[in-house]
Amino acid sequence: MFATATSNFVQEVDHGGLLIPLASLNDTIALLTVVVKRRRFWVWQKPKYIPTDFNLNDILTGDTPIKPVVIETDFIKYNGTFGDHIQGTIDANFPYTNVSIEGKDSSKLQSSFGSLKKEEVDVQTLLRESKDRILDMTHGLVQQTKEKSRQVFGIVKERILTTQPSSVIEEVQQGGQCGGGLSLCGPKTPKVSLKENGSLSKDSNVTMEIPIHTTLAYALIELEIKQDGRYALCLMSDTRGYFEVDGAPKKGLTGIFGAPDSENSHLTQELEQLRDHFQLLSALPATTRSSLLRQITEVMADRGAVSSLQDVMEQMCFDKTPALGEATTTESQKQNIQAVLELLEQSGQAASKPVLSALYLITSAMDEMTNDCLSVLGTCCGLTVLPALELLVQCVSGTGELPLSNASLAALTEDVYEKTERLFASSNVSLKRDGSTVKTKINHMAGNLPLVLCIAVRGLASLAHCD
Known part of the structure; x- marks a missing residue:
């Protein structure tokens, strides 16, 4: 806290x-x-x-x-003094699981x-x-x-x-209903403050x-x-x-590619160098992909769990035993992370360095997102929505225009489109409909946020690809 x-x-x-x-x-x-x-x-x-x-x-x-x-x-x-009231419904569809989530936060x-x-x-x-x-x-x-x-x-x-003397205080009322057997009550951006003589x-x-x-x-x-x-x-x-x-x-600047331009002018080149990671995830068995997507979606509901998961993935990539007993990791976060590790173990991927590296790439990108961006992305992990988001991030790194007649964009209903606009805006990318096309544009001095959005979306979409 x-x-x-x-x-x-x-x-x-x-x-x-x-x-x-x-x-x-x-x-x-x-x-x-x-x-x-x-x-x-x-x-x-x-x-x-x-x-x-x-x-x-x-x-x-x-x-x-x-x-x-x-x-x-x-x-x-x-x-x-701040206050808000959030009410929404999330429908996530996986090959073997349909999840309906209704949540209320004040x-x-x-x-x-x-x-x-x-x-x-x-x-x-x-x-x-x-x-x-x-x-x-x-x-x-x-x-x-x-x-x-x-x-x-x-x-x-x-x-x-x-x-x-100060303390941390937050008054929260949460309520939610989950259907489909997936324990997930909607992503929530944590809000914490210091207040004198508070609790x-x-x-x-x-x-x-x-x-x-x-x-x-x-x-x-x-x-x-x-x-x-x-x-x-x-x-x-x-x-x-x-x-x-x-x-x-x-100097110690390691990694796949050199330091990025401040306006991400080499976004296409950087994503191209990461293409093998996305293809590797797409090639996993369908059951493994759907299970990983379901577990990662659950982890995305908790910002702390995302950070902890990417720490664990980093340790495993460098042949270190993952440490789940750190004081900063809550019991709920440990359970979510352990579920991902057990899935990798059961699917035989726990010892696969390429797969671990690809998952580390995705979780690292999610960990770099703003709270708002991660929260919205967590509501867009359905099998029909992710391909649409993938087309849009390819548009960001490509021509910047995409015809709305594209069949994959049919999933962008008015409600989903509003979420997508918010998702892109929180990553310093504008998304606008102009007649029969949708246009994307990276904002000036956007930093790395457009890149991490593209990595996260393409990685999650790779897990959602149909055979």
Whole structure:
């Protein structure tokens, strides 16, 4: 819950900026804390940040600590009340299962962060004090981090923290009816807030007290580290840290293709390089495909379950035993993930690296989606709707126009079309009907959202293909 609260906070106050939400109350974040930034396998995935128990002075040689000037300022005072009421019906058709789901959600969200404070290091002072300083290259943290090509060091230069006791509160009433034997009560975007002297209410009336001086978010300066331990601060936001290896920077950008253009002008090329993954899923036995689609659709109802599933897929792709016992994974999420793993085991695909890689690709794309995009996509996983969505995402990466007379688009009833418009809009793609054609257009500076939409839709549609 805390991770959701900080993530929502950063999305509201610094969307697309440099702030990183703190994921756990167990993490201690202070100025100059060393954070390991791990780049992911696919270049469009957001990196993971792993706070350590060390600060910069702990890994420096010499006895003189760096003591930069710290600037404290008032950041923001945030108050707000939100409420919504959602009612809808979802019909999902699979080869052996018809699912009818009716759900009603109402929520009231009272948000009061109170007055927040910002602490930041004076970078000019830090730059001067870092001159001629050397990292201890024999330190255990340095040794373990530099061994992995996609990991670099960052140090905390700024943090946002509370100035008064707070808690997480949400009032939710949920109701739903499910038919067809599939346990799924509709995707729901989690909403969490901090409220002074409040309590957490999420169906089970759990209270999470957040103490004063708790860090909510932070920003980093990455380090360029030479073989001899000399280091430089990455002062520009587009400059990335690295460990120098054999005289050359170890930049660590792995993955299938190079860094994408900011406007996704090479969307077609990037999807073409992933075509084998989609074809591999289409070639699976029909029963395996339908079962996987049903299980993944169920997982999509929970944002946390999607993140956990893609973590498990990543571990399996790199020959690691999947860890389902992490504290951040709920029992319901574990059950959903375990169901997918058991299905792979029963179908004989659990040891197939190509299949695991293809599923990792899809779940990673879904994990990069916005909450709204993932929520809507979860309602569009029927066997007739997915082929229509696949045609539309091919249109996005192609000519941008598609005749409405195409038989596969017949599934786009008025209700489904409205959902599809919302799905594309939340991925920075406009979808418009113009006479006898439908037109798509990637919005300016759309980032990676159109790409991850195309990957997720094509992957799910591959599981829905008829023999």
